[in-house]
Amino acid sequence: NAGVTQTPKFQVLKTGQSMTLQCAQDMNHEYMSWYRQDPGMGLRLIHYSVGAGITDQGEVPNGYNVSRSTTEDFPLRLLSAAPSQTSVYFCASSQTTGRFEKLFFGSGTQLSVL
Amino acid sequence: LAKTTQPISMDSYEGQEVNITCSHNNIATNDYITWYQQFPSQGPRFIIQGYKTKVTNEVASLFIPADRKSSTLSLPRVSLSDTAVYYCLVGNNAGNMLTFGGGTRLMVKP
Numbered sequence: 001n002a003g004v005t006q007t008p009k010f011q012v013l014k015t016g017q018s019m020t021l022q023c024a025q026d027m028n029h030e031y032m033s034w035y036r037q038d039p040g041m042g043l044r045l046i047h048y049s050v051g052a053g054i055t056d057q058g059e060v061p062n063g064y065n066v067s068r069s070t071t072e073d074f075p076l077r078l079l080s081a082a083p084s085q086t087s088v089y090f091c092a093s094s095q096t097t098g099r100f101e102k103l104f105f106g107s108g109t110q111l112s113v114l
Numbered sequence: 115l116a117k118t119t120q121p122i123s124m125d126s127y128e129g130q131e132v133n134i135t136c137s138h139n140n141i142a143t144n145d146y147i148t149w150y151q152q153f154p155s156q157g158p159r160f161i162i163q164g165y166k167t168k169v170t171n172e173v174a175s176l177f178i179p180a181d182r183k184s185s186t187l188s189l190p191r192v193s194l195s196d197t198a199v200y201y202c203l204v205g206n207n208a209g210n211m212l213t214f215g216g217g218t219r220l221m222v223k224p
Contacts, residue, residue, distance in 0.1 A: 004157070033212075035214075040122075040216055041216060042201060042214035042215055042216045042217050043158070043201070043214040044214070045212050058212070090157050090158070092157070102148065102160040102163060103148075103150075103158075103160065103203075104160075105157025105158050105159070106157050107155070107156055107157050108155070108156070108157055
């Protein structure tokens with residue numbers, strides 16, 4: 001059972017480039033979310049989805065887009081990367097949102113924007 | 115968003131009990147409190163969750179006072195492998211208002 005899989009593990013971008021961080025889960029979870037982790041600031045919610053076709057903004061959504069065409073996949077897109085987006089990105093999923101469930105996290109993507 | 119505050123770091127020795135407190139003064143009625151453990155180069159991993167009073171599982175206990183403005187994660191008899199960063203998460207049952215604390219770096223010494 002793979003759980004939550006994130007790719008790539010590492011990425012270096014130049015300012016203005018675009019890219020997509022991939023996230024897939026094989027647990028048939030309804031809820032999926034993206035976080036960024038910066039030193040001393042814990043994890044901050046970027047975007048989340050409560051099911052296929054439904055997405056919404058979290059605490060720090062600017063500069064990021066998401067889509068949820070299937071239950072399994074929840075990609076995060078950076079349209080024009082900026083140095084301020086240098087961070088470690090985590091994808092997480094949980095079974096439902098009817099009651100707050102525990103989150104299962106991927107292993108993260110370390111992104112550097114030069 | 116419920117703001118959470120945790121100590122930045124703590125030191126302990128093997129075999130001791132460790133208590134890490136998280137403050138969340140403006141916690142909402144529907145918010146749950148969850149604690150996660152994170153090792154380097156890994157995503158956070160669920161430890162324990164509670165709403166009020168005391169919750170215990172095979173690895174930890176969670177104490178929540180009646181006013182719910184703080185919570186304490188208790189790790190009994192820590193070992194070197196418990197060296198990690200511990201995060202307090204306060205969130206509602208819609209999953210859209212999730213606030214992680216800044217994390218507490220626990221160092222367990224032999």
